[in-house]
Amino acid sequence: MASQSQKQQIIQSIKDVTNILVTVSADPSVDELSAALGLTIFLNKLGKHATAVFSGKVPPAISFLEPDETFEATADSLRDFIIALDKEKADHLRYKVVDDAVKIFITPYRATITEADLEFSQGDYNIELVLALNVESQDHLDKALTAHGKILHDAVVSTVTAGMVRSSLGTVDWHDDKASGVSEMLVDLIDELRTPKVTMDEQIATALLTGVVAATERFSNNLTSSRVMTLAAELMAVGANQQLIATKLAEGQAIKAEEHSELEQSKQAADAADDKTDD
16 A cells, blocks of 8 residues: 555656656666666656666667667756856847747847857756666666766655665655566556556557566566566557567677677686786
């Protein structure tokens, strides 16, 4: 019952705000990254200004989800940009969107305005709600955010955690120890946030099913429950391609294993060279 209450608190927080940061840990799993992708895409579709920050290397297994179109590597885009001008020189201010540019028009008052009169600076982080997926603590956050404690101080922070992971990061931790992972949990969250005009689509379903398939090791481990299978069928009905996902995850694992093997060979070669030098 407590878990349901925490989920409802997160749902209400999402409804109440516009600017949302979705984040993961410093070493996220495929499930966590896929969940962050699906959630961010849905929130933006819902009309929110959602940004997902991940500064690490994206695993090859999810490259087909086109994560570069969603993830930001830094928190820079979350800050206001401030243009300052002596108020005695400005009589009127307006802006106009012209093609792909926003033009700001400053009407002077008995003065001439030049570039030298303008001061540029970075303002506060424009974030109202932080949604952290399987992040245990602030030290566990993605490195792009660990240095920006002000974001966590000024915003409402909520976490979604599954299985053995528990969090002390936010004021609300929606936890499900029976869930295969956070992707499974977010299917329920999105289901309750959807509207007649904004629902789960093929892109979101594919991202979340990728997380579920990865967490359950292609429906082969003990996290594969009847609930997981029902949920997978629902996502496939929306358009998620389970066979494509399984193939891409297998290819990603093969690439990762090859990279690990090459790294080990390089390390062994370096050790052998060091030993030869010592001789």
